[in-house]
Amino acid sequence: MNAKGFVSLALRNRFVMVPLVLTIVIGGWNAYISLHSDGIVQGRVVTTDGAPVAGANVHIMEQNFTTNSERGKVVTGADGRFLITDNRSHNIQLRADKAGMGRSEQQVVRLFFRAQNVTLDAPLVLPALPR
């Protein structure tokens, strides 16, 4: 049997194909992780009307089995956007607050791997407009 025939035979064998497919899937998944794990979390803080809130504090908390500890905070820009660059967890919670505007609901963000780059679809909503 020549090399081509041997390869053809091996590729038709389930004991070769299944581990091969699993290896490819695992390799591909790990490559994807290494390219998308910079710890970037982006989102917006808005009022109930949908207007962006500048200067709001966004707190990031790491969720563990038994603890929920604060990891730090960032401040939103003029367009109400915030950018966290050092997330290292796969299970975080975000909360925004600003003096005179109250605080938002705590938003749970579940990720598929640690430090996954993510842009939040739903904004953090502060309950009241400044008076």
Add this chain to the structure above:
Amino acid sequence: MSVRRRPGIAPARRYSHWPIHIALLLVSFCMMVPFYWVLKTSLTGENIFVYPPSLWPVAPHLFYYVDVWYYIPFARYLLNSVIVSGLAIVANVVFNAMAAYALTKHFRGRGLIITLLLSCMMIPFQTTIVPAYLITGKLGLLNSYLGLALPTFSTIVCIFVYKASFDAVPRSLIDAARIDGLSELQIIMKIMIPLSTSAVATNVILSFIWSWNNFLWPLIVVRDPQMQTLPLGLSRFLTYHENTTGALYAFCIMVLLPGIVLFLLAQKEFIRGLTSGATKG
């Protein structure tokens, strides 16, 4: 197109197997429900005491699997289990085949040895665990992969599976190999094992499952948390937090999955291996 019926053979009645199939389906359903429930809970985290329980997963997600992967050193446990099971499989295939080949020979005391082996099958491992621990300790293998795998290096059931398979190999083939100059070990490796793939598959699956699910022996032998296997990891996981239903069930699925994949891969050979001795004349 007309179908000609062979004379003397009664036509097979259509649907005659339906009652059996329905009964089998019911039994299969009953056996699959717990697995389905574990899978569903691992995807939803639904409290097992909730009433009424939902039959279908509500808002399923995979995040409990991610939790399991990161909250405990799952990859390390997996590696330990793979190494220990790999050692057990290799040792099982080699030692069981050698023992079975010896039992196919006719020598004085063969019947006694077979009786001894069969009687040993009736002694549960729990009763011999203290001497096994002492022997492993004397060998300096406590807290090591070799020590973890040592008691599963040979299994009597599999010796008899091999023996049944080896008995079916024509003696003339072995005699021809011997005339060609092959040693006994070469006869096992080059003649008997290639002709007994079903027995090998049976042995691989059984030794893998027994080694993979082994809890008591690793619990006693392992001291270093880094040497723990998956069943020990599961036990440790339970002590972390009480509200981990989803993650706990996800852990169970992740532990079960390799065994299920291996069985599905080799089930044909496995069934053939278990029944090969039954049809021998």
